[in-house]
Amino acid sequence: MRNDQNGDQNGKPGSLREYAVVKRSVVVGGHKTSVSLEDAFWIGLKDIAMRRGLTLSTQIASIDTTRRTGNLSSAIRLYVLEHFRTRAASAMFIGERQTPSTRLTPFGSEIAATPPVLTEPRSGKFSV
Secondary structure, eight states: OEETTTEETTOOTTSHHHHSEEEEEEEETTEEEEEEEEHHHHHHHHHHHHHHTOOHHHHHHHHHHHOOSSOHHHHHHHHHHHHHHHHHHHHHHHHHHSOOOTTOOOTTSOOSSOOOOOBOOTTSOOBO
């Protein structure tokens, strides 16, 4: 069930919880500090660290040493954004190298074949 004011009550994407800023304590370089991030960025950061075989603290420390902003939370957001931008661009370029599907036609070209039409016989079962 979807609640328009609060989003999805189960914490699924699109919920307000995903956009709420949550402050968490982390250890960076042996020092405890707090970082405030939206759940979507925490999830993305954890995913990046896991895929690289790093602990969350190690990943945050790496971001901390290379950041170009005074705010660690902002540096983490920018890092996560750049990571997924790069992945999306890589996927797009890989997709461009694939051969086109025979079912897809370029914009403006004639359609080679008509799509299948579903018919409903009297038995109540559909056939193509």
